[in-house]
Structures are given as structure tokens and as C-alpha cells.
Amino acid sequence: MTPLVRSRLGGAAPPGIKADVDRRPVTLEEVARIAGVSRATVSRVVNGVATVDRELRQVVEKAISTTGYTPNRAARSLVTRRAGAIGLVLPDEGRTVHDPYFGRVVSGVLPVIRPLGVQLVLTTGDHREVVDDIRQHRLDGVILIHTHATDPLPRQLIEANLPVVLAARPVRPMSITYVDVDQAAGAALAADHLISSGCRRLATITGPLETPAGQDRLRGFLDTTTRHGLPEPLVVEGDFSREGGAEAARHLTDAGLDGLFVASDLMATGALPILRNAGLRVPEDLKVVGFDDSSPAVECDPPLTTVRQPVEDMAAEMARLLVDRVDRPDRPVSSVVFAPTLVLRESA
Amino acid sequence: MTPLVRSRLGGAAPPGIKADVDRRPVTLEEVARIAGVSRATVSRVVNGVATVDRELRQVVEKAISTTGYTPNRAARSLVTRRAGAIGLVLPDEGRTVHDPYFGRVVSGVLPVIRPLGVQLVLTTGDHREVVDDIRQHRLDGVILIHTHATDPLPRQLIEANLPVVLAARPVRPMSITYVDVDQAAGAALAADHLISSGCRRLATITGPLETPAGQDRLRGFLDTTTRHGLPEPLVVEGDFSREGGAEAARHLTDAGLDGLFVASDLMATGALPILRNAGLRVPEDLKVVGFDDSSPAVECDPPLTTVRQPVEDMAAEMARLLVDRVDRPDRPVSSVVFAPTLVLRESA
DNA sequence: TTCCGCTGTGAGAGCGCTCTCTGAACCCTC
DNA sequence: GAGGGTTCAGAGAGCGCTCTCACAGCGGAA
Numbered sequence: 001m002t003p004l005v006r007s008r009l010g011g012a013a014p015p016g017i018k019a020d021v022d023r024r025p026v027t028l029e030e031v032a033r034i035a036g037v038s039r040a041t042v043s044r045v046v047n048g049v050a051t052v053d054r055e056l057r058q059v060v061e062k063a064i065s066t067t068g069y070t071p072n073r074a075a076r077s078l079v080t081r082r083a084g085a086i087g088l089v090l091p092d093e094g095r096t097v098h099d100p101y102f103g104r105v106v107s108g109v110l111p112v113i114r115p116l117g118v119q120l121v122l123t124t125g126d127h128r129e130v131v132d133d134i135r136q137h138r139l140d141g142v143i144l145i146h147t148h149a150t151d152p153l154p155r156q157l158i159e160a161n162l163p164v165v166l167a168a169r170p171v172r173p174m175s176i177t178y179v180d181v182d183q184a185a186g187a188a189l190a191a192d193h194l195i196s197s198g199c200r201r202l203a204t205i206t207g208p209l210e211t212p213a214g215q216d217r218l219r220g221f222l223d224t225t226t227r228h229g230l231p232e233p234l235v236v237e238g239d240f241s242r243e244g245g246a247e248a249a250r251h252l253t254d255a256g257l258d259g260l261f262v263a264s265d266l267m268a269t270g271a272l273p274i275l276r277n278a279g280l281r282v283p284e285d286l287k288v289v290g291f292d293d294s295s296p297a298v299e300c301d302p303p304l305t306t307v308r309q310p311v312e313d314m315a316a317e318m319a320r321l322l323v324d325r326v327d328r329p330d331r332p333v334s335s336v337v338f339a340p341t342l343v344l345r346e347s348a
Numbered sequence: 349m350t351p352l353v354r355s356r357l358g359g360a361a362p363p364g365i366k367a368d369v370d371r372r373p374v375t376l377e378e379v380a381r382i383a384g385v386s387r388a389t390v391s392r393v394v395n396g397v398a399t400v401d402r403e404l405r406q407v408v409e410k411a412i413s414t415t416g417y418t419p420n421r422a423a424r425s426l427v428t429r430r431a432g433a434i435g436l437v438l439p440d441e442g443r444t445v446h447d448p449y450f451g452r453v454v455s456g457v458l459p460v461i462r463p464l465g466v467q468l469v470l471t472t473g474d475h476r477e478v479v480d481d482i483r484q485h486r487l488d489g490v491i492l493i494h495t496h497a498t499d500p501l502p503r504q505l506i507e508a509n510l511p512v513v514l515a516a517r518p519v520r521p522m523s524i525t526y527v528d529v530d531q532a533a534g535a536a537l538a539a540d541h542l543i544s545s546g547c548r549r550l551a552t553i554t555g556p557l558e559t560p561a562g563q564d565r566l567r568g569f570l571d572t573t574t575r576h577g578l579p580e581p582l583v584v585e586g587d588f589s590r591e592g593g594a595e596a597a598r599h600l601t602d603a604g605l606d607g608l609f610v611a612s613d614l615m616a617t618g619a620l621p622i623l624r625n626a627g628l629r630v631p632e633d634l635k636v637v638g639f640d641d642s643s644p645a646v647e648c649d650p651p652l653t654t655v656r657q658p659v660e661d662m663a664a665e666m667a668r669l670l671v672d673r674v675d676r677p678d679r680p681v682s683s684v685v686f687a688p689t690l691v692l693r694e695s696a
Numbered sequence: 697t698t699c700c701g702c703t704g705t706g707a708g709a710g711c712g713c714t715c716t717c718t719g720a721a722c723c724c725t726c
Numbered sequence: 727g728a729g730g731g732t733t734c735a736g737a738g739a740g741c742g743c744t745c746t747c748a749c750a751g752c753g754g755a756a
Contacts, residue, residue: 025483027742038706043744051704073484074425075742078711083422084486085469102451110472119486121433122468124458135373136421138432138467269647299617299647375712386736391714399734423712426741699756707748713741723732 026067035063046071077137085119086322087142089130091151100295101311105145105167108315116323127153134162140326143167143318163325165318169212169335177325177333179318183213186307186340187220190261190289193305193342195228199259199287203234205248205271207263214240217263217291238267245270253278257286259348265290265297265306268347272300287348302346310338374417383411394419425485433467434670435490437478439499448643449659453493453515456663464671475501482510488674491515491666511673513666517560517683525673525681527666531561534655534688535568538609538637541653541690543576547607547635551582553596553619555611562588565611565639586615593618601626605634607696613638613645613654616695620648635696650694658686 028046032039037060044052045060046069052060063069077083088109090102109120121139123129130153133139141163144154157164158176166178187204194202204221207214218235225233236251238244245267252260253275260275262268268290272282280286282302290297293308317336325331376394380387385408392400393408400408411417425431436457438450457468469487471477478501481487489511492502505512506524514526535552542550552569555562566583573581584599586592593615600608601623608623610616616638620630628634630650638645641656665684673679 025485025742028744029742039743040706040708040745041704044705047744053704056705070480070483072426072742073486074422074431075711076744077422078420078426078713078742079744081711085467088470100448106470110470114472114474114477119433119481120470122436122454122458122470124462126462129462132418133467135418137373138421273649295643296647299644301621301649376714377712387713388715388737389735392735395714401734404735420712423741424714426712426743427714429741697756700754702752702754703750705748705750707746709744709746711743714739716737716739718735718737720735721733723730725730726728 025072026069027072028069031060031063031067031069034067035060081137082326083138083140084117085121085139086113086319086326087121087123087130087133087139089123089125089142089144089153091125091146101292102145104311105143105315105318108312109143109319112316112319113323118323125151125153127156131156141165141322143315143322161329163322163329165322165325167314167318171210171212175333176335177321178335179314179321179338180335181309181314181338181340183216183340184220184223186291186309187217187261187263188224189340189342190291190307191221191224191228193344194259194261194287194289194348195225195230197259197287197348200230201255201257202230202259202261203236203252203255203257204261205236205238205245205252205263205267207238207240207267209237214263221261238263240264240267242266242270246274249274253280260286260288262288262290265292265294265300265304268304268306269296269300272347283346283348289342289348293343297343297345305345305348306343307340308343309340314338373420374415375420376417379408379411379415379417382415383408429485430674431486431488432465433469433487434461434667434674435469435471435478435481435487437471437473437490437492437501439473439494449640450493452659453491453663453666456660457491457667460664460667461671466671473499473501475504479504489513489670491663491670509677511670511677513670513673515662515666519558519560523681524683525669526683527662527669527686528683529657529662529686529688531564531688532568532571534639534657535565535609535611536572537688537690538639538655539569539572539576541692542607542609542635542637542696543572543578545607545635545696548578549603549605550578550607550609551584551600551603551605552609553584553586553593553600553611553615555586555588555615557585562611569609586611588612588615590614590618594622597622601628608634608636610636610638613640613642613648613652616652616654617644617648620695631694631696637690637696641691645691645693653693653696654691655688656691657688662686 028039028042032042035042037056041052041056042060045057073084088105113120123133130142142157143165145167154164154166154170154176155174158174164176166176169178169180170176202225204218206218209215209218222233234252234255236248238248245262248267249271262271268288272288275282275286282288288304290304290306293306297304297306376387376390380390383390385404389400389404390408393405421432436453461468471481478490490505491513493515502512502514502518502524503522506522512524514524517526517528518524550573552566554566557563557566570581582600582603584596586596593610596615597619610619616636620636623630623634630636636652638652638654641654645652645654
């Protein structure tokens with residue numbers, strides 16, 4: 001399909017991968033023998049250590065390319081105590097994996113770590129498995145996404161001083177590296193847009209208010225309406241699910257609203273049919289802004305104006321922070337907060 | 349080996365604040381010393397080799413649990429030449445990763461391999477990376493999803509006799525293990541449903557006809573209409589994309605249809621608004637059946653009656669076939685075809 | 697010259713595990 | 727009781743790599 005991939009294959013295709021699978025693979029030892037140097041010198045060349053004579057380096061490099069040598073990662077891991085792999089931990093297989101958000105994380109992480117020769121290992125949030133994987137040196141660190149308030153895993157990893165990065169601000173403050181979007185700023189973006197579109201009778205369907213995201217989005221929304229001197233908006237708590245959005249919307253159909261901020265696109269997809277069935281036209285009667293810019297936002301009717309998190313960028317940053325922490329565990333934790341943007345579609 | 353080394357383990361932490369990560373983990377050697385047996389015996393217990401005396405086994409097991417021993421996978425890999433990891437190869441990061449299908453594959457694979465202690469490594473279809481990973485013994489085998497007709501990777505892996513499983517029937521017949529759904533049967537299911545709902549003037553929006561899925565779904569559809577003695581249905585080729593679905597639908601608005609089979613849900617989400625704008629009510633005027641049962645099917649309006657592939661089951665089967673092949677590379681390739689089901693929603 | 701420091705190379709000791717091979721201990725049969 | 731067979735534990739040799747340490751070689755200072 002993509003010419004890029006194909007062209008890259010054409011030239012670089014190794015002289016048959018067969019050789020290495022059927023036969024015993026080439027070892028450092030063998031390269032050393034061919035180059036007429038010691039194993040140590042080949043190792044230096046492979047690992048880019050500077051203290052190798054230029055000519056000798058070239059001889060070694062030639063031997064490497066003619067033999068098609070690739071280092072055995074297990075052997076290297078054994079001595080370096082590095083797995084060369086990081087884990088992406090999913091809370092449970094049932095939900096998150098199906099969330100398009102997950103795919104965006106993956107496509108943000110891969111381009112960062114692959115050039116470093118680091119693998120991305122997918123694993124469930126099963127506590128024991130994650131810890132085991134790290135203890136067995138199968139994982140150098142982990143990215144945790146969608147952890148729940150009650151999940152002891154983050155704290156335990158922190159206490160064990162294991163490299164870990166969270167995909168969101170932790171529920172309770174702790175000394176942990178995380179990457180997040182400025183949730184409140186995103187909600188403010190939504191509120192500002194509604195207000196500047198002429199809406200005056202606002203409401204919001206929030207996320208679960210025990211989550212940081214739920215809290216922050218509500219706060220950003222309310223702060224903005226207050227700043228504009230608008231009356232207290234209607235607030236209905238949702239749970240980030242489609243059904244939760246539908247249920248919340250039922251409380252809003254008779255409120256005479258002209259603007260609604262729904263704290264997640266998924267909830268919005270649940271809410272829209274309810275609103276429509278109640279005779280409210282979106283956006284003519286009621287303008288609706290979502291949050292996440294997930295695929296439901298594109299697919300629903302009308303397509304949703306929504307707050308976009310730069311998930312790929314955030315994921316890439318998580319990968320960078322994690323790799324950095326693996327390399328230098330002593331460095332202080334640092335977190336990064338990204339700015340959201342508003343994506344204009346047809347619902348507001 | 350030398351007692352000196354071991355005493356370093358038990359003793360106080362080295363100068364400076366050393367993290368848990370850096371603390372030397374328990375080794376076989378140490379468990380053996382505590383249990384008063386040899387390393388070999390502990391290894392036997394760990395690996396479940398039967399020829400260990402019951403009492404001795406219990407002593408060893410106790411030593412393992414008190415020390416919290418976990419085998420170092422790198423060391424094991426080095427000698428067994430097994431990575432204990434399989435790869436899930438995505439064609440490119442841009443598309444598939446965002447496809448909910450991908451998540452379903454992951455959640456089908458994980459429950460199969462995690463109990464076996466096998467890791468799931470996510471990687472892009474970049475040819476060199478995949479081959480490198482396998483050559484470096486970082487991957488025991490791979491599951492390829494969404495390979496294109498021009499992709500040389502499957503054939504190369506086959507020729508190199510590397511364990512590989514395809515997530516679909518290969519474009520050109522080859523001696524390769526694959527798992528697929530019976531595409532034609534799925535299309536027949538859709539056609540049967542439309543016909544038994546009273547539709548007589550049928551059409552289909554197909555997938556790209558150079559793909560096996562595109563071909564088979566069309567064939568299954570046409571075979572069924574023929575069997576029922578209906579007139580030749582209208583056939584418009586699509587490309588499995590939302591836009592392709594919309595484009596194809598434009599050719600169908602004036603055809604006086606009462607039944608439409610769209611060969612993918614995503615295309616259906618593109619087609620539905622076009623049909624609605626043309627004044628066709630779904631399902632009153634025109635019944636529509638999709639294919640895939642992906643999330644768009646749920647989210648679109650009206651929710652789509654569609655053909656469901658048992659993706660999780662299929663993925664689990666892929667994992668099983670792959671693991672099996674890794675264990676016994678000499679066994680003949682065998683493929684598995686799953687039966688699709690019809691999911692009734694509101695569009696037909 | 698002698699000594700020092702510096703650069704760059706090789707030798708060799710492991711990393712933690714598996715697995716073969718040896719041999720002790722025991723049981724059976726004649 | 728001897729011979730043979732069977733069972734099961736231990737010794738030891740690696741797997742392929744990294745990394746420390748010793749040291750050769752060389753230029754320059756004393």
C-alpha cells in the first residue's frame with residue numbers, strides 16, 4: 001500500500017532470514033574471529049563505545065555486515081539487567097482495549113521507543129503479572145492508563161521505586177510521574193465556545209466526580225460561566241459511559257437549555273438521541289460540546305464539537321519520560337501537562 | 349559461585365540509597381542453598397519436572413515462597429532460545445490501531461498467552477523491525493493482522509520457517525496458518541435476513557474487490573439472492589472506508605431499493621446519512637445490514653443490524669495456533685474458519 | 697635512559713539459567 | 727547375595743553477552 005514501506009524493504013532486505021533461524025545464529029565470538037579481534041572489541045563497536053581505533057572499527061563493521069550479526073538480546077539483558085521492553089498496562093481487558101484512546105496511545109508510544117530498540121508489551125492490570133514481569137526483568141518500566149482510585153498498583157510501584165508513568169493525574173497526590181491534559185482548561189474552552197456562540201442557559205453532564213478528570217472538567221466549566229457572570233449552570237453527574245450520558249440527559253430535556261457541555265464524547269452519544277427525541281434540535285435549539293475527540297464524536301449525529309486531547313503527543317511524552325527514568329532512576333519525578341484544543345464540528 | 353558474591357546479597361545495602369529495583373533479586377542458587385539442594389533440583393521444581401521426590405519438592409517450594417523467587421527470564425531465554433513473547437504486527441500505526449477490531453484481538457489473545465507466561469509485544473509492520481526482533485530472539489512468532497496483497501512479509505516469514513499466523517485468509521493461497529471468519533456465510537446471513545424481511549430489490553456496497561474479504565462477501569451475497577430467485581442485485585464497489593461508503597451510497601439513492609447489504613459497518617456509517625438525506629427512511633423504506641459489528645454499528649443512527657465476527661474467539665485461536673507452532677515447528681500448518689452470526693438491531 | 701601518563705586492546709570472570717551426564721541409592725529378580 | 731535395572735539428585739558445562747582489569751605501546755617530561 002504505502003510505497004515507503006515497500007521501498008525500504010527492497011534494498012534493506014537481509015540476505016535471507018532463513019540462515020539465522022535454521023542455522024545457529026552468528027555470535028559475537030564469530031564476528032570477532034572473522035575480524036581478527038577480541039570479543040570485547042566487537043562489543044565496543046556494536047555498542048558505539050568511542051575508544052576503538054578507526055581502522056579496526058571499520059574492519060569490525062564489515063565483519064558484522066557480512067555475517068549479518070545481530071546481538072542476542074537475552075544474553076545482553078542477562079548482564080545489563082535491562083529487558084529493553086516497557087509495559088503498557090490496561091486496567092482490564094473488557095473496556096479500555098476497545099477504547100480508541102488506547103490505539104492513540106499505542107501510536108504515540110511506538111515511534112518513540114522503536115528507534116531505541118525498546119519493545120512495547122501489552123499487559124492487563126493484573127497486579128501480580130505486572131509485578132512479576134518487572135521482577136523477572138521482563139519489563140523495565142510501565143505506563144499505566146486508566147487507573148482507578150482504589151488501585152494499589154501505582155503506589156506499590158512507586159514504593160518499590162519502579163519506573164512508572166501514569167496517563168493521568170493520580171487520584172490522590174503522590175510523588176509519581178504523570179502526563180495529563182489540562183482538564184480544566186479544556187472545559188473552559190468548551191464553556192467559552194458555548195458562551196461566545198450566544199448560549200446563556202447552560203448545563204453540564206459531568207464525569208464521575210470522584211475522578212480527577214471529572215472534578216477538573218466541572219471546575220473549569222463552572223469557573224468560566226462564573227467569570228462570564230452567567231447564572232449557576234445545571235450540573236448532572238454522569239459516569240463517562242454512553243448509558244450514563246443518556247440517563248443524565250433525561251434530567252435536562254425540560255430545563256430550557258441552550259448550551260450543554262458533556263464531559264465525554266461517549267456520554268454525548270448517549271445523550272444526543274434523548275435530546276433529539278425530546279424535540280430539541282442540535283445545534284439549532286441546543287448547542288452541545290463534548291470532550292475527548294474520540295471516534296464517537298465523528299460518528300454521532302450531528303458530529304460533535306469537542307475538546308481534543310493531544311493523546312498521541314501525550315503518549316509519546318509518557319514514553320520519553322519512562323525511558324528516561326529507566327536510564328536514570330535517581331532523577332526527580334517530573335510531570336507534564338498538555339494544552340487541549342477545541343475541535344469544531346456541527347453540534348455547536 | 350564464589351561465596352563472596354553471595355554474601356554481598358544477604359548483607360546490608362551498598363553505600364548510597366539503593367532502590368528496590370537495584371537490589372539483587374533472589375536466584376536459583378540462593379533458593380537451592382536455603383532448601384539444601386542443588387540448583388538443578390530447584391530448576392526441576394520450578395519447571396514442573398516430575399522426577400523430584402515429593403518431600404524434597406515441598407522443601408524447595410517452601411524455599412521458593414519464602415524467598416519470593418522468580419526466575420530471571422533473560423537467563424532462561426538465553427539457554428532455551430525462547431523469548432517467551434509473541435508479536436502482534438500492525439500494518440501501520442495510522443489506521444489499524446484506532447480500529448476497535450484491534451482491541452478485540454488484544455483481548456482475545458491476552459487471556460490465552462498470559463497464563464503461559466508469554467508476553468504480547470506490539471509492533472508495527474515495519475519489515476526490518478519484525479525480522480530483527482525475531483532474529484534477536486526477542487519474539488518467538490508473530491500474528492499478522494491486515495496484511496495487504498503486496499506485503500512480502502508473510503511469505504518471507506513462511507519461507508524462513510518462522511512461526512506466523514495470519515488474521516485472515518491470505519490474498520494468494522499459500523501454506524500458512526490463518527484464522528478467518530466464513531465471509532461468504534456472513535454475507536449469506538445478511539442476504540437471508542433482508543430477503544426474509546420482505547426485501548426484493550436488493551443492492552450491496554462491497555469491499556475492495558481485490559481483497560479476499562471483499563470477494564467472499566460479495567459472492568456470499570450474490571449466491572444467496574440467486575438461490576432465492578431474485579433479480580441481479582445492484583453492486584457498487586466500496587473500499588471499507590466511511591467516505592467510500594458515502595460515495596457508493598450516492599449511486600444508490602434513486603434505485604428504488606428496499607434492502608442494502610453494506611460489506612462493512614464503517615462504510616454503512618458513511619452511507620446512512622446520504623440515504624437519509626435522499627429521503628429514504630431506514631429501516632422503513634430501506635433495510636440496511638452491515639458487517640463486522642464494530643463500534644460504529646452501535647453508534648450510528650439507527651443502530652445497525654450487522655454480521656458479527658467472533659473476533660475475540662478468533663484471536664484466541666490465533667494465539668493458540670501460534671504458541672502451538674512455536675512449540676512444535678514441524679507440525680503441519682492448519683487453519684481455522686469461524687462461523688459468523690447476525691446481530692439484530694434497528695436498521696433491518 | 698627512566699619514568700609517567702595515556703590510549704586502546706584482550707583476557708577472563710561472571711550474569712542466572714537449563715540440561716546432560718554421572719553416580720548414589722534403592723528395589724527387584726534369580 | 728550378586729547382578730541388573732530404575733529412580734532421582736548433583737556436578738558442571740555452557741548459552742552470548744558486558745565490563746572490569748591488566749597491560750602493551752607510545753609519546754613526552756625528568
